[in-house]
Amino acid sequence: MKQLYEDLWVSTPELPAAQGEPELMMHGFLLRHLRGNLLISRVESLSDHQAIEDLGGVIRHYLTHWHEAGPGAQLLQSRFNSALYCHNRALGPISPWVEADDTFSQAEVHCGSFHVVPTPGHTPGSTSYLYASPHGKTYLFVGDTIMLTSEGWVTVLVPESNEADLKKSIEFYRALRPDVVLMGTTAGQLAWQEVTMRQWLSLLDEAENSPLDLRQRLLE
Structure with a gap:
């Protein structure tokens, strides 16, 4: 785990097993909250699991969409007795x-200050x-709804x-004012990006007009 801010860490980049996508890297995030550590997205590395233990464990694990479920999620749940949300x-x-401990279907506030916001499109259950x-900074965890690649910002289309x-979710993002955008997957890039309001709106325009269409490739 690498520390990004006083209360936020990012996992070791994970290279997926999918053939033909050598640049794709998946990331997870540990957020130190007053009520206990929260984990967002996917963390498969056992060395990161040990780092999480060294940082005090985790009380809740939040998935941004179902692609983040894997063996590591079960290991984390067992090791820390953490509750899984999706x-x-x-x-x-x-x-x-x-196995999920609880689910949601609409916007909610957890732990008094952690905002759960469904943003369907990438998958039906995608959530930010x-x-x-x-x-001092506002973090927005976007999962795979938008992604930074070597060619710029894109939305990500898969068979589901x-x-x-997705267009509605991008429009919803325009009303938010994050200082840091944190992505579950990137293509050869860092997993986070600090933004001003102008940069945020500009990258959303770019992502909306630049879909990365993986549907046919993943069906082959």
């Missing part, structure tokens, strides 16, 4: 890997998380994506 439309797809850190829902 959108209710991700419940079936994650079941081969891990917004947190205003007491240390819905382009109309």
Whole structure:
């Protein structure tokens, strides 16, 4: 785990097993919250699991979408007795890997200040998380809804994506004012990006107009 801010860490980049996507890297994040550490996205590395233990463990694990479920999620749940949260439309797809402790289907506030915001489109159960850190920055965890690649910002389309829902989610993002955007997957890039309001709106325009369409490739 690498520390990004006083209360936030990023996992060791994970290279997925999918052939033909050598640049793709997946990331997870540990957020130190007053009520206990929260984990967002996917963390498979056993060395990162040990780092999480050294940082005090984790009380809750939040998935941004079902692609983040894997053996590591079950190991984390067992090791730390942490509660797993996901959108209710991700419940079936994650079941081969891990059992959810609770689900949600609409915007909620957890632990008093951690905002759960469904943002469907990339998958039906895609969810973002917004947190205003007491240390001064507002973090937005976007999962795979938008991604930074070597060619710029993109939205990500997979076989279960819905382009109309994704457009609505991008429009919703325009009302938010994050200081840091944190991505579950990137293509040869860092997993986080600090933004001004102007940069945020500009990158959303770029992502919306630059879909990365993986649908045919993943069906082959």
